[in-house]
Amino acid sequence: MKNLHLFLVLVFGVGFSAAAYAQTTERVFPKGELSAAKNHTGDIWLSELVMGDATFDPSIAQAVYGPGAKLDWHIHPGGQVLLITEGTGYYQERGQPIRIVHKGDIIKCAPGVEHWHGAAPNSTFAYIAVTPTQKGKTIWLKPVTDEEYNSAK
DSSP states (O other), X not given: OHHHHHHHHHHHHHHHHHHHHHHHHSOSSOOOEEOOOSSEESOEEEEEXXXXXXXXXXXXXXXXXXXXXXXXXXXXXTOEXXXXXXXXXXXXXXXXXXXXEETTOEEEEOTTOOEEEEEOTTOOEEEEEEEOOTTOOOEEOOOOOHHHHHTTO
């Protein structure tokens, strides 16, 4: 009887753990299209969820990064909020140390601040970006150097 009880605990425990794991790794929104833009290094998928317009100012998008993928330095004239939904990533503002960010973190980037963000070398990384558009579109700058990226390690 003892062995049967142990067997049931193991089977049902593993079953429930697997179900819980599956629920936590599924994305709420589709992964999106692989970006062909020239403003990043590595694989980044983008899904535009809401396009900013005269009625609803912010653009809302989901970005999913492959390990080591990163955006070039850039500026959002209206600022940006990133809601980290997956993995481990890096965020850096010009002249500041790199911040390591994880699922559940929130980044608030003030208007006009030069910055970049990307996935850690061995992790996927995803977020929902809320970007006000009334003050203008993203201004793309130079690529992040390997030296800049590797300073987080």
